[in-house]
Amino acid sequence: MRNFSQQRGISIISMMVGLTxxxxxxLAMMSLYKTTVKTTLESKSSAVKDGSRISAFLTVESALQSAGYGVEYADAAALAGALFAFQKDGDDDFAAFDPTLIGTKSNAALVWSWSSVSNGVAPTAADRCAILFAPARGGLQYVASANCPTPGAPTAGGVEDAVANHAVWIVGPASPQVTINVTPDAGCEPFGITTAPAGTVGGKFKVVLNTTxxxxxxxxxxxCLANLHLAAA
Structure with missing residues (x-):
């Protein structure tokens, strides 16, 4: 006869402790996996957004090189024939102001013009321009030349219509705010160009975009705007 008092096994309590x-x-492994997946997706999303901002800035840099091409560059006043700035006010309407003050404004648009033929005169309606708009809420919008208002003499209404109907988001509206700054810089010499036309000095106007x-x-x-020279004193 077997002696059951000498047998050993796993009690129900031991099984419950083991299962617990x-x-x-x-659960800990599932939580770790969830955190890892979330972090990976967020990192990927951030990388895509950051890459989009950099790509947009490179696009703008290339487009800005046309500013002032074929426009008379004899003095700084010629800036008014090639570079313009507008700001949306509280009524959501655009108003013009000095482009070199754009860095102090929010809801600001930069408009640049160029002549299709290097003729040393201000652009005409047959020539081209483009618009860069930095809304106060964030992001960056771009209006290509095909939909830009009259070159050489853009109006507030024309800029407002172009931005409202033709602007493309090159930096999404959910992105941090982009600021635009236009300043003269004697040390700005794009592509190694150091010679200055008659009536001007070395250096150019430059456009600086900032975001995070x-x-x-x-x-x-x-x-550096290669075609817009600083006036001689």
């Missing part, structure tokens, strides 16, 4: 520990381990990336780090783009 196993469940805790599984997904980590809050500043992103800056600086473009």
């Amino acid at each position: 520990i196993s469940m805790i381990v599984v 990336n997904s980590n809050g780090i500043a992103v800056t783009s600086t473009t």
